Amino acid sequence: MRQFTAVVNPTAGGAAILHRVAPLLRAAGAGLETETGRGLAHAGELARRAGERGRVVLAVGGDGIAGAVGGALSGTGTVLGLVPAGRGNDFARALDLPAAPAELARLLLDGIPRPVDTVELVSAAHDRAVVLGGVYAGVDALANRYANRARLLRGTASYYAGALRAVAGWRPAGYRVTVDGEEHLCRGYTVVAANSGYYGSGRRIAPGARVDDGLLDVVLIRHAPRRLFFALMRELDAGTHVHRPEVRVLRGREIRIEADRPLPYGADGEVGAALPVTAKVLPGALRVLY
Template sequence: MRILLVVNPRAGRGGAGRAARLATEALRRRGLGVRVTTTVPAVGELEATADAVVAVGGDGTVHHLLQRVAGSGLPLGLLPVGTGNDTARTLGVRVPRGGPGAMARAAEELAASLRGGRTRTVDLARADGRWYATILATGLDAAVARRARHMRFPPGSARYAAALAGRVRRLPAYTYRLEVDGRPWEFRGLLAAVGNGPVYGGGVRMCAGADLGDGLLDVAVVAPVSRRRLLRVAPRLYRGAHLSEPEVTVVRCRTVRIDAETPSGGWADGEPVGPLPLTVSAVPGALTVPLPPGAPAGLARLSR
């Protein structure tokens, strides 16, 4: 079995290189062939030279690889060493914390999953041709994603909380115009998020009920709120407890067209996707991921 490790050397403040070395050692001990690259190969090269691909980096690294492997059946493994690591959380992959020992354990788990050969398929979303795994952000949360991208401190997922803190002094509301499975919906809102998975922003469970196996998108919108109200509710976002708040509405659909005059456009997996309007569709079973040995099939079909 041939494994291609795609490494973002800047991820994890340089920790991605160490993670790649640990993964390479663990994979070779199990008799697997390994090649390491720091560039994302073209689709044809991937399919011709690898039986599985591993992203060693953060959500951005995974996002760029999704554009190559989605719909191909080529398994995509994750060794998360980024800022938010929300795609890993979405897929149930352990995010290593606690130093070199934790990273070594994560590398061993990844190697065991790939050597075991079992896979599952999960849904992806597609925004005007751009694949994503987590949540499409617009409005306030897109502004936070853009701000976090240019910050260097604090490290890790705390960066998103710091970016939010820098935005709460001004909370503009936008006029949104949505088409939800063809039905028009217009409202004034602070943000609208389109979730394939439940998590973004370093652990914020904005679309807490999203399921990667149901073939549907969760569209979460937040009505205009005061600064005080937002700060009071914000801690509940990490538990998904905000969904019971009266300012929050969630609908499920297969396709949504989203438009608003927001300066930040749409962001997904922590990456800019493009200006609004955007049309987002759920694509069932578009991504194949390795399944840890002994784990239940879970979200989707189990194969050998």
């Protein structure tokens, strides 16, 4: 029977969600201990220590803690399980995880670990991080920052309000995007290098992306009138925006994103650095229950 260590983000409501799943795990005979992360870096440390003891690590929270825990476990062989309890839960959505506690508990107890890709990011300061969903640079990173600061809105509503605020003050940026050594120029709103197809609480930014194909889908959204961009935003729910001429999709293993002015980039629901950034896929580096 599996032995679990749950690393919980208390600010995302993780404790309440875990409270519904934990009795089901224990009733089946599984061992479960709980650790509370005091931040994303601390959550990663807790995950590594638990993995070194041979335990299955559960990331309980949203995309931030899933990315911090998954990044810390990338390449270690430790098995990761997700208990979605955050604002967006986009990586869990990409894995098609069940929402019902009983179904999720059964998956965690009996599921077979499967390899997924992770993404290594290298910043301008040569800082390194490993994330799960990918990286996005431009107006969507600003929208993410505004959503994270929202107090009265949650989920899709917070991201949509953040996007309205970000687009209202946006001016086109000039991007240089290098995909496996080939340079592409784009002037517009954003560049996304996606491992997961989802971001922004369920928006299908890269509908063709797969978490286990060893590739990143690179989505470039060129400049367009704001009214057209808002129409494109609505199409993100179904992923049909990729058919517009303003949108270009590339694929590759290593992507460098640069811009003609300082722009923020985000990953796994967190925004904290500025371009340039290099994203490199790490094929099959993480074992996940899904």
